[in-house]
Structures are given as C-alpha cells and as structure tokens.
Amino acid sequence: MPVVGYLCPESPELFASRLEAFRQGLAEAGFVEGRNVTIDFRWANGQYSRLPALAAELVARNVAVIVAPGGAPVALAAKATGTTKTIVFEMGGDPVQLRVVDSLSRPGGNITGVSSLSVDVSPKRLELMRDLLPAATRLAVVANPTSPTAESQLQKLHAAAETLRVQLQILNASKEEEFESVFAAVAKDAASGLVFTSDPYFAFRSARLAALAMKYRAPAITQTRDFPKAGGLMSYGGDFMQSHRRAGIYAGRVLLGEKPSDLPVQLVTKVELVVNLTAAKLLGHPFSAAVVAGADEVIE
Amino acid sequence: MIPQDRFRGLFHKYLIALFLAVAIPLAFNGVTEAWFGYRDQRARLDQWLGVQSASAAAEIHDFIHGITSQLGWLVQLPWTDEPDERRRTDALRLLRQAPAIASLTLLDSNGLERLYISRIGLNRIESRTNRSADPALVGAKADQVWFSDVSYYRGSEPYITVAIVGNRPAVGAVVAEVNLKLIWDVISAIKVGKTGFAFVLDRSGRLIAHPDISLVLRGAEEATSGPFRAMRDAIGPKAGFATSQDAQGQYVAASAAPVQGPDWTVVVAQPLSEAYAPIYGALWRTAAFLAISTMLAGILAYALADRMTEPIKLLEEGTERIGAGSFDHRISIHTGDELQRLANSFNKMAAELALAQQHQERIAKLKRFLAPQVADLVDRAGDDSLLDGRRTEVVVVFCDLRGFTAFSAGASPEDVMNVLSEYYEDLGRVIAKFEATLINFSGDGLMVLVNAPVPVDEPALRAIDLAVDMQKKVQALIAGWRSLGYHVGFGIGLASGPATVGRIGYKDRLDYTAIGSVVNLAARLCASAADKEILVDAKVAADVKGKRPVEDLGDRAIKGFDKAIPVFGISFDAL
Known part of the structure; x- marks a missing residue:
C-alpha cells in the first residue's frame, strides 16, 4: 500500500476541514485512506520552525509522495529537504515568485501543486475595508514578518492604498500572543479597520481573531471564511476547500504514476467573499447593498 | 497400385469434396456477414459519434451562451452622467452568479469606462478612460457579440474576452474576461461511451477544454495542443468520423x-x-462460428466419406476374394442403395460362378471316361445315378497294337511316344464319335464299353462300326509308320453280354469300369486277333447279322475258357 507523507503546519483539530477536502480529492483519484493508501502525518501544531525537521522526517520515511499543504512555508520546507520524491503543495502565494516552481504550466523538478490566489487578493481586502469605512483616512494592515509572502503583499497593499487614497498602518504579528496588541492598537482609533494579509498562521487562528475583533469592536477582514463564521466581520480569499481537494487529486495522480512535471500548477478559480451581517450591526458599520449582493455567503 | 492406395485416394477425394461443399458456403456466409456487420457498425458509430459531438457542442455553446445572456442584463438601461450604484450592484451580483467571469468592464455610449470590477484586482469606478478604440468594443458594435482569441494567463490558464453591446447605443457595452478553465465542469461531465471523451479547440487549434485539466493548463504549448489539432484536422470539414491517434x-x-x-x-x-x-465482438463470433462449423464440416465430411468408401472397400475386397476363387465369399453391405444392389449382384455372380465351377469339375470328371456329348448328357441328367453300379448288357471292345513291345524296345522313346500319341489321338476321336465309354488304356491297348452307362440303340452294331472305324484309322497310321520302318499291327476283339458296371476308385480318382466274363472274352478275342483283324463273339455276330459282313471263323480255343467257343470276324480287307 503506498504511503502519502502529509506535512501539516497545524494541529489535527485546526486542519480538520482542510484534511477532509484533501481526502475527498484523493478519493476522486481512486484512493481511500486505510483501503489502498496510508497517510503518514507530521503535525507542526503551529510551530512553523519545526517544519524543516518534520519534512526531513517524512523524506526519510518510505513515502510515495509528500503533501505540503497550508501555505508557502510548508512547501518551502519540503522543497528545502532536497528530496527526489514528488512534492504536492497547497498554498495561497505565487509559487513562481516564491521560486517553488519554474513556471505554472511547466513546474519543473519534482514539485507541483495548487495555489489558492489568497495572497494575490490582499489589495481586494483593503478595498472592501475602504468601502465599509469610506471616512477612514488610515487603515491598519496586519502582516506576519516571518511569512515568505509578507513583503510582496505589503508592496501590493501600498500600491493599492495609493489608488484608494488611504494611509496604511503596518502592524506585525507572528505569534498568537501578539494578536491582542494588534487589536488594541486599532481600538484606539474608532474610524480604523484591520486588514489581515494572507497568511496561514492567521488563517488557522480565525476563531481567536474573531473573538479579539469582537472584544475590541474592531472591523476586520481576513482571508478565510472561518473568520466571519466565528463571528468576525468578513473574509475575502481563495476557496480552501477547492485548493485542498485539488491537492488531493494531484497526490492521487502522482500515486497513479504521473510525473509532477506533467502536472501544471493549478490556480483556484474561486475567490469567495463571506460577510457577517450580525457582526456588522454590532460594530455599527452596515454593508452596502452592492457588497451584500456580491457576497458568496452572508451570515446573519 | 495396391488396393489400399486406391481406397485412400477415393476417400481423400470424397473427404475434400464434401468438406469444401460444406465449408465454402459457410466461409462465404461468414465473411459476407462480417463485412456487412462491419459496415453497419461503422455507419452506426458514425451516426452515434455525430450525435455525441453535436450534443457536446451544444453544451459548450450553452456555457458560452449562459455567460453572454447574463452579461446582457448589464446593457439594458441607458447611461446617465451620474455614477450608477445600481449597476455596480448588478455587476457584483453577476460576478457571484457567473464564476467563470473574472472581471467586468462597463462602457457607456461614448466608449468611456464607467465601471471595472475584478475578482483579483482593484475595482475602478467612473475612471472615464476612453476605450472607444478597444477592439472588443469595435467588434461588439459590429456583431453585437464579440469573442476575442483565447489567451493564456501566465502561459497557463485560458481566458477569453467577451464583449456585448445593448440594443441601442445609449445602453453602452460590457466587456468581460472569462476563465475558460470553468468549462472543465461541462467537458468532464460529457461522457462518450465508457472511455471516450470530448475536448475543445479554439480557432487556431489550441486546447481550451479537456477532462484532464493539466492538459488545458498547457494548451498554449504546441506539444500539448499538437496531437489534438491533428485529430481535428484528420476529421476535416467532411461529414463523418475519422480515426486518428491521441497524445x-x-x-x-x-x-x-x-x-x-x-x-x-x-x-x-x-x-x-x-x-x-461490437465489430470485434461480431468478428470474433463469426470466427468462432466458422472454426466450429469448419470442424463440424470436417467431421461430417470424414463420416460421409467413410460411409461412402467403406462399402466400396468391402466390394473391392469381396470381388478380389471371389476373383481369387473364394466363390463362397459373400459381400455384406446394407446401405439400402445402389451399392447394396451392386454387392447383391456380386454375391449372385459368386454363387453362379460356384455352380459353374462345380459343373465344370463334374464335366471334367465325366469326360475322363465318357465321350464329351455323353458326359454332357450325364451332366444334364442332374445326378450321378446313371453311373451307379448295376448289371447290364454291354459290348466290350478291346484293341491293341501287334508287335509294339518289340518296336518300343528298339525305337527311341521319342518315336515311341510319337507313335502312341498319334495312335491315341485317332482312337480318341473314334471313341468320341461313337459315344463309347473309355474304361482304361495301358501301353498300346485300350478297353471301350458300349451301352453303359448310357444305353444306346443296337449296341452291337455301334460297337462293330466303332471297331471298323478304329481299324481303318489305325491301319492308315500303320501304313505311314511302315514307311518309317516301324513294323506294328493292330487287332480288335469284341464281346457282348451282361456285366456289372459302375464307378470305382476314390475321391477325385474315380473311373468307370465293367466286370464280368464278357470283359475277359473280349480281351481274349483281342489277344487272338491278328493285324487288321476284328474278332467278335457269337452274340455280337448274331446282333449284326445281315447288317454287317460277319464271317464265321469257327470254334476257337480261347485262353481261360474250358471249351472252344465260336468266333466271328470282320475282315479288314472286306470293308
């Protein structure tokens, strides 16, 4: 029975929905865990610094394919091991820009995967926040300085801010303990809102972020639908169900013998907007009719 | 040629003829059926694939048409100079409804950009950029709906630009970028049989939709699109399907x-x-059918050929055995046809041959002692009772050569045998002529019987005539011999009286004989007779008196008889 090495940056609890989507994709390619495939998991439980060691562990094991889902740091950690085994990534960033692959259509080497476009749409989040707070002159952007995509996202956000005629206040957070101070900083300025850059560390802590947003009554937008679902205001980003499912399909196709170089990097087509009307009411910033009409999901 | 070879040749001929008689129509039938089946199936396949491609094209058309009709909602109302918040809402709603649309640009009647909405990039409201020269707008104005060529975003994702104008210039136009990757949902749902598939090529033959999305993402590459374009070109503009090779x-x-x-x-x-x-299935079925039929034809031909040649073999063997003399052999054929009739004819012939042979053998036996005509007579009588022992009146004739012993002692064996040969040759003819019965001969003497076994009229007379004829013939011979220097004479003795006659001997060595004093008398008379002399007893003389010149020679003492008995003679010179 072939073994899939699954390198996960988080804990099983936080990753459950993504894993479910991955298993769906694997099943579409004809593989069911326990029946004709085994999955060997490595959990970093949020400690991204452990990823290289865990990746090396998986490489040392007899796995047929290494799946690196949940962001650029995971894909980079897997690639950094220098293994000749096939790596299937799932990330929000641009894999070409991150030098994970040579090109989208011809990834080259032994690595391919799916990108969810979440990183590309950071400026759209700023735009949505600007729409919600037309009076604000300054908006806060939260970035994870340890993220490999942070710099490029901030660059795009600055460009967008110029177009949108708004000033940016850059706040950094790379640990859970730093979240509170970020919200506290914004809470002082009632007119301001928080725009989270795309980052898996933030994405997997949506519940915590939503709780803090409510506590500090700060309008905030993140990349994942988990945030408004947990009581946050809104989210805009790639559909992770789709990206993880497709990663599963690719892992299955690799198990079936296809070469990673024959599998182009897929971009997720669906970017979804989820809004929480209850949160908006609580915060006193109602959405415009246009935003509600364009939302893929509206939570009331 | 030995019989077995002849038999085998005929069997092979029958076998081949019968086999071909069955196998050729079968093969012909099988091949024509396969050919027509192949043509029918091709026609069916052609029709079916045509329907499949038409329905697939309809589904792709529906996908495009769905997008264009949705876009149509954005070009319903005329533009004013004011920003149009409602139109923005409609545009955002449309973006949600149509996931394939990546961005929308709304242009007013002057070709100015009034609204740009994107899923990725920042929206632009009332930028008023002049886009009246945009080929999308120019194209749409000309044809109402305009489609760009397919472009590949970052060399991977296929996009197309669609532009639509409203029904009047005031409502402006909409330009949308459409991500063609979304056709995957449509194309992958199209099933062509079990393993067939559908794909879409753009005008220039680049792959834009295929169930395997990874191929579409490399559609811009010649290596990917080439084989698919080759397939399209193989079909060409003509109707019907084509066979080609995939990647x-x-x-x-x-x-x-x-x-x-x-x-x-x-x-x-x-x-x-x-x-x-289905064609292969039908061909396999036909092949299997042909193989089985051919086998059956072979078995049938073998059985029939065997059935036909077996009686012929029996006939052949039978006739050979009959020919070799086994007349009791019978050919046993019960085929109920001409062959059985032929066998019966052979059997009848064998029976008749057996009878004929028996007859021949009998005649041959009878001819040992009977003249041929007498032998036939006896044979015709049907049984041998005529030859059974009985007592009857007979005339016994003895004759022999005088001085033969002396001659034979001095002459060469060849000469002796020549003389005897001529002598018996003539005597035999005479005996046959008078239908007398030859009893025996030894050396130069012989005994003949008249009136037995077949009675004749006036036996004495016949015996006399026989003797005279003998004497004449032999004297003629003697005259010849004399000229050669052989000195022999010839005498005959006849006697008539009762004697016991019948067959004596064993098995195939049966002779006819007469026993009685009359035999002795005749023998003695012969012994007494001089050359050219015929001596007869009183009874014979009495029987022929007045008919033949018989001369009374007086009583003579005859050896073995107590007293002298009267002897008569017929002089040769008196004849």
Missing part, C-alpha cells in the same frame, strides 16, 4: 462539431478498441 498514440474514432460564436471546435473521441468493440 498517447492510442487510436481513436473522432467526430467534430463547431461551436458558433467563438468559432471553436468540439471534438469527441472514443478509443477504437471501444468504438469497434
């Missing part, structure tokens, strides 16, 4: 249909192994 070199049957509007081509392809499966 893996697998042979497929493919049919194409155009998608109106963007000028794409939808191709449906089915691996030949599946498309022709």
Whole structure:
C-alpha cells in the first residue's frame, strides 16, 4: 500500500476541514485512506520552525509522495529537504515568485501543486475595508514578518492604498500572543479597520481573531471564511476547500504514476467573499447593498 | 497400385469434396456477414459519434451562451452622467452568479469606462478612460457579440474576452474576461461511451477544454495542443468520423462539431478498441462460428466419406476374394442403395460362378471316361445315378497294337511316344464319335464299353462300326509308320453280354469300369486277333447279322475258357 507523507503546519483539530477536502480529492483519484493508501502525518501544531525537521522526517520515511499543504512555508520546507520524491503543495502565494516552481504550466523538478490566489487578493481586502469605512483616512494592515509572502503583499497593499487614497498602518504579528496588541492598537482609533494579509498562521487562528475583533469592536477582514463564521466581520480569499481537494487529486495522480512535471500548477478559480451581517450591526458599520449582493455567503 | 492406395485416394477425394461443399458456403456466409456487420457498425458509430459531438457542442455553446445572456442584463438601461450604484450592484451580483467571469468592464455610449470590477484586482469606478478604440468594443458594435482569441494567463490558464453591446447605443457595452478553465465542469461531465471523451479547440487549434485539466493548463504549448489539432484536422470539414491517434498514440474514432460564436471546435473521441468493440465482438463470433462449423464440416465430411468408401472397400475386397476363387465369399453391405444392389449382384455372380465351377469339375470328371456329348448328357441328367453300379448288357471292345513291345524296345522313346500319341489321338476321336465309354488304356491297348452307362440303340452294331472305324484309322497310321520302318499291327476283339458296371476308385480318382466274363472274352478275342483283324463273339455276330459282313471263323480255343467257343470276324480287307 503506498504511503502519502502529509506535512501539516497545524494541529489535527485546526486542519480538520482542510484534511477532509484533501481526502475527498484523493478519493476522486481512486484512493481511500486505510483501503489502498496510508497517510503518514507530521503535525507542526503551529510551530512553523519545526517544519524543516518534520519534512526531513517524512523524506526519510518510505513515502510515495509528500503533501505540503497550508501555505508557502510548508512547501518551502519540503522543497528545502532536497528530496527526489514528488512534492504536492497547497498554498495561497505565487509559487513562481516564491521560486517553488519554474513556471505554472511547466513546474519543473519534482514539485507541483495548487495555489489558492489568497495572497494575490490582499489589495481586494483593503478595498472592501475602504468601502465599509469610506471616512477612514488610515487603515491598519496586519502582516506576519516571518511569512515568505509578507513583503510582496505589503508592496501590493501600498500600491493599492495609493489608488484608494488611504494611509496604511503596518502592524506585525507572528505569534498568537501578539494578536491582542494588534487589536488594541486599532481600538484606539474608532474610524480604523484591520486588514489581515494572507497568511496561514492567521488563517488557522480565525476563531481567536474573531473573538479579539469582537472584544475590541474592531472591523476586520481576513482571508478565510472561518473568520466571519466565528463571528468576525468578513473574509475575502481563495476557496480552501477547492485548493485542498485539488491537492488531493494531484497526490492521487502522482500515486497513479504521473510525473509532477506533467502536472501544471493549478490556480483556484474561486475567490469567495463571506460577510457577517450580525457582526456588522454590532460594530455599527452596515454593508452596502452592492457588497451584500456580491457576497458568496452572508451570515446573519 | 495396391488396393489400399486406391481406397485412400477415393476417400481423400470424397473427404475434400464434401468438406469444401460444406465449408465454402459457410466461409462465404461468414465473411459476407462480417463485412456487412462491419459496415453497419461503422455507419452506426458514425451516426452515434455525430450525435455525441453535436450534443457536446451544444453544451459548450450553452456555457458560452449562459455567460453572454447574463452579461446582457448589464446593457439594458441607458447611461446617465451620474455614477450608477445600481449597476455596480448588478455587476457584483453577476460576478457571484457567473464564476467563470473574472472581471467586468462597463462602457457607456461614448466608449468611456464607467465601471471595472475584478475578482483579483482593484475595482475602478467612473475612471472615464476612453476605450472607444478597444477592439472588443469595435467588434461588439459590429456583431453585437464579440469573442476575442483565447489567451493564456501566465502561459497557463485560458481566458477569453467577451464583449456585448445593448440594443441601442445609449445602453453602452460590457466587456468581460472569462476563465475558460470553468468549462472543465461541462467537458468532464460529457461522457462518450465508457472511455471516450470530448475536448475543445479554439480557432487556431489550441486546447481550451479537456477532462484532464493539466492538459488545458498547457494548451498554449504546441506539444500539448499538437496531437489534438491533428485529430481535428484528420476529421476535416467532411461529414463523418475519422480515426486518428491521441497524445498517447492510442487510436481513436473522432467526430467534430463547431461551436458558433467563438468559432471553436468540439471534438469527441472514443478509443477504437471501444468504438469497434461490437465489430470485434461480431468478428470474433463469426470466427468462432466458422472454426466450429469448419470442424463440424470436417467431421461430417470424414463420416460421409467413410460411409461412402467403406462399402466400396468391402466390394473391392469381396470381388478380389471371389476373383481369387473364394466363390463362397459373400459381400455384406446394407446401405439400402445402389451399392447394396451392386454387392447383391456380386454375391449372385459368386454363387453362379460356384455352380459353374462345380459343373465344370463334374464335366471334367465325366469326360475322363465318357465321350464329351455323353458326359454332357450325364451332366444334364442332374445326378450321378446313371453311373451307379448295376448289371447290364454291354459290348466290350478291346484293341491293341501287334508287335509294339518289340518296336518300343528298339525305337527311341521319342518315336515311341510319337507313335502312341498319334495312335491315341485317332482312337480318341473314334471313341468320341461313337459315344463309347473309355474304361482304361495301358501301353498300346485300350478297353471301350458300349451301352453303359448310357444305353444306346443296337449296341452291337455301334460297337462293330466303332471297331471298323478304329481299324481303318489305325491301319492308315500303320501304313505311314511302315514307311518309317516301324513294323506294328493292330487287332480288335469284341464281346457282348451282361456285366456289372459302375464307378470305382476314390475321391477325385474315380473311373468307370465293367466286370464280368464278357470283359475277359473280349480281351481274349483281342489277344487272338491278328493285324487288321476284328474278332467278335457269337452274340455280337448274331446282333449284326445281315447288317454287317460277319464271317464265321469257327470254334476257337480261347485262353481261360474250358471249351472252344465260336468266333466271328470282320475282315479288314472286306470293308
């Protein structure tokens, strides 16, 4: 029975929905865990610094394919091991820009995967926040300085801010303990809102972020639908169900013998907007009719 | 040629003829059926693939048409100079409804950009950029709906630009970027048989939709699109399907249909192994049928040939045995046909041959002592009772050569045998002529019987005539011999009286004989007779008196008889 090495940056609890989507994709390619495939998991439980060691562990094991889902740091950690085994990534960033692959259509080497476009749409989040707070002159952007995509996202956000005629206040957070101070900083300025850059560390802590947003009554937008679902205001980003499912399909196709170089990097087509009307009411910033009409999901 | 070889030759001829008689129509039938089946199936496949490609094209058309009709909602109302918040809402709603649309640009009647909404990039409201020269707008103004060529975003994702104008210039136009990757949902849902598939090529033959999305993402590359374009070109503009090879070199049957509007081509392809499966199935069935039929034909031909040649073999063997003399052999054939009749004829012939042989053998036996005509007479009587022992009146004739012993002692064996040969030759003719019965001969003497076994009229007279004839013939011979220096004479003795006659001897060595004093008398008379002399007893003389010149020679003492008995003679010179 072939073994899939699954390198996960988080804990099983936080990753459950993504894993479910991955298993769906694997099943579409004809593989069911326990029946004709085994999955060997490595959990970093949020400690991204452990990823290289865990990746090396998986490489040392007899796995047929290494799946690196949940962001650029995971894909980079897997690639950094220098293994000749096939790596299937799932990330929000641009894999070409991150030098994970040579090109989208011809990834080259032994690595391919799916990108969810979440990183590309950071400026759209700023735009949505600007729409919600037309009076604000300054908006806060939260970035994870340890993220490999942070710099490029901030660059795009600055460009967008110029177009949108708004000033940016850059706040950094790379640990859970730093979240509170970020919200506290914004809470002082009632007119301001928080725009989270795309980052898996933030994405997997949506519940915590939503709780803090409510506590500090700060309008905030993140990349994942988990945030408004947990009581946050809104989210805009790639559909992770789709990206993880497709990663599963690719892992299955690799198990079936296809070469990673024959599998182009897929971009997720669906970017979804989820809004929480209850949160908006609580915060006193109602959405415009246009935003509600364009939302893929509206939570009331 | 030995019989076995002849038999085998006939068997082979029958076997081949019968086998071909059955196998050729079968093979002909099988081949024509296979050929027509193949043609029918091809026609069916052609029709079916045509329907499949048309329905696939319709589905792709529906996808495009769905997008254009949704876009149509954005060009319903005339533009004012004011920003149009409602239109923005409609645009955002449309973006949600149509996931394939990546961005929308709304232009007013002057070709100015009023609204730009994107899923990725920042929106632009009332930028008023002049886009009246945009080919999308120019194209849409000309044709109402305009489609760009397919472009590949970052060399991977296929996009197309669609532009639509409203029904009047005041409502402006909408330009949308459409992500063609979304056709995957449509194309992957199209099933062509079990393993067939459909794909879409743009005007220039680049792959824009295929169930395997990874191929579409490399559609811009010649290596990917080349084989698919080759497939499309193989079909060409003509109606009907074509066979071609897919990217893996697998042979497929493919049919194409155009998608109106963007000028794409939808191709449906089915691996030949599946498309022709019914044909192959039918061919296999035909082949199996032919093989079994041929086998049966062979067995049937063998059985028939065997059935036909077996009686002929029996006939052949039978006739050979009959020919070799086994007349009791019978050919046993019960085929109920001409062969049985032929066998019966042979059997009848064998029976008749057996009878004829028996007859021949009998005649041959009778002719040992009977003149041929007498022998036939006896044979015709049917039984041998005539030859049974009985007592009857007979005339016994003895004759021999005088001085033969002396002659034979002095002459060479060849001369002796020549003399005897001529002598018996003549005597035999005389005996046969008078139908007398030859009893025996030894050396130069012989005994003949008249009136037995077949009675004759006036036996004495006949015996006399026989003797006279003998004497004449032999004297003629003697005259010849004399000239050669052989000195022999010839005398005859006859006597008449009762004697016991019948067959004596054993098995195949049966002779007819007479026993009685009359025999002795005749022998003695012969012994007494001089050359040229015929001596007869009183009874014979009495029987022929007045008919033949018989001379009384007075009583003579005859050896073995107590007293002298009267002897009569017929002089040779008196004849």
